[in-house]
Amino acid sequence: MPRSHVKLFIPGPIEVSEKTYRAMTEPMIGHRSGDFKALYGGIQPKLQELFGTKRPVFLSTSSAWGVMEGSIRNLVGKKVLNCMCGAFSDKWFDVSKRVGKAADTLQVEWGKPVLPEQIEAKLSEGGFDAVTLIHNETSTGVRSPLPEIAEVMKKFPDVMLIVDTVSSFSTESIPMDELGIDVLLTGSQKALALPPGLALFSVSERAMERAKTIEGRGYYFDFVEFAKNQEQDMTPSTPVIPLIYALRSKLEDIFSEGLENRFARHKKLNSIVHEWVKSKGFEFFAPEGYRSLSLTCVANNRDVDVAAWIKRLREKHQFVIDGGYGKLKGKTFRISNMGDETEETIGELLAALDDTLEA
Ligand SMILES: *Cc1c(COP(=O)(O)O)cnc(C)c1O
Numbered sequence: 001m002p003r004s005h006v007k008l009f010i011p012g013p014i015e016v017s018e019k020t021y022r023a024m025t026e027p028m029i030g031h032r033s034g035d036f037k038a039l040y041g042g043i044q045p046k047l048q049e050l051f052g053t054k055r056p057v058f059l060s061t062s063s064a065w066g067v068m069e070g071s072i073r074n075l076v077g078k079k080v081l082n083c084m085c086g087a088f089s090d091k092w093f094d095v096s097k098r099v100g101k102a103a104d105t106l107q108v109e110w111g112k113p114v115l116p117e118q119i120e121a122k123l124s125e126g127g128f129d130a131v132t133l134i135h136n137e138t139s140t141g142v143r144s145p146l147p148e149i150a151e152v153m154k155k156f157p158d159v160m161l162i163v164d165t166v167s168s169f170s171t172e173s174i175p176m177d178e179l180g181i182d183v184l185l186t187g188s189q190k191a192l193a194l195p196p197g198l199a200l201f202s203v204s205e206r207a208m209e210r211a212k213t214i215e216g217r218g219y220y221f222d223f224v225e226f227a228k229n230q231e232q233d234m235t236p237s238t239p240v241i242p243l244i245y246a247l248r249s250k251l252e253d254i255f256s257e258g259l260e261n262r263f264a265r266h267k268k269l270n271s272i273v274h275e276w277v278k279s280k281g282f283e284f285f286a287p288e289g290y291r292s293l294s295l296t297c298v299a300n301n302r303d304v305d306v307a308a309w310i311k312r313l314r315e316k317h318q319f320v321i322d323g324g325y326g327k328l329k330g331k332t333f334r335i336s337n338m339g340d341e342t343e344e345t346i347g348e349l350l351a352a353l354d355d356t357l358e359a
Helices: 018-023 034-051 064-075 087-098 116-123 146-153 205-213 223-230 241-257 259-279 306-317 343-357
Strands: 057-060 079-084 102-107 130-134 160-164 183-187 199-203 295-299 332-336
Touching: 018 241, 034 057, 034 199, 034 241, 057 064, 057 223, 064 087, 064 130, 064 160, 064 183, 064 199, 064 205, 079 087, 079 116, 087 102, 087 130, 087 160, 102 116, 116 130, 116 146, 130 146, 146 160, 160 205, 199 205, 199 223, 205 223, 241 259, 259 295, 259 343, 306 332, 306 343
Parallel strands: 079 102, 079 130, 130 160, 160 183
Antiparallel strands: 057 199, 183 199, 295 332
């Protein structure tokens, strides 16, 4: 059945539900009003549960990169180690230098995970006070072993662990406090299935203490300002209120489904895509054991014309998948299973992919 719009199965932004869009049309409220405080204060407990933290969860009117850059500005006094294994994590090193911080790299080949022993070896060289890590490197479909990395970080108590979970957040359990994560951040347009424009993050107590001692935090992403305002259920500047309405609606969805059910659904849908990949004779870009649960990065070992395939898919079925990120364009393609998808809707996509694979 033709839809009225093109449906996105790219790894962000993803399809947004009618319910979410409707939520965004609630009447506007003042951001210093009791109505806003009730809105933000009201969702805070659910946000904390989702983050696995007792710390406040902050809302930033920016995409995730705002908070990624902010984390560097707020927490790096000596030198940051940027763990790099794909387009998003590589860029973080560039950002560190642009904000004028001392930075070093742990570079692994695209398609490979960042491993705890590699981080340990690098940090043992000394001089670092922060590490950036992308849990789920969206460009390569690689999921690095976060619990094992968090464990190794305990040997370096002065080094802050900054974790980007933009494409894995809420698709699996990532308990911030239990893992000892210092900054956990995500964005609205990927696994949360909201429109882009909102970043969510939480900061450990010790990281907040560190921030207070760091010069040049700026204003817009100053963690201390976020904390001060959050105490009164407010944000430092006027936030994107429609997206916060959307977030409230999405949190209702998430908690009525139940976290465990939500995690299980993502895992199941991911495994359905994996079965399809194997059945078509394609290979995975990421090694076994390190594959993302929220998207699949498929190696184009069959040498199909990916761009032409995606064009046929869009024209005939109004679905879009991704044709490979940056230097992986055409060599890989990516299928998202984030958001509100079901076995039925993933089945529809895979049938459409089958239907359009041959010209
Ligand atoms: C998409 C993505 C980002 C960047 O998000 P923006 O919303 O463009 O700022 C960062 N990290 C990861 C892992 C991503 O998937």
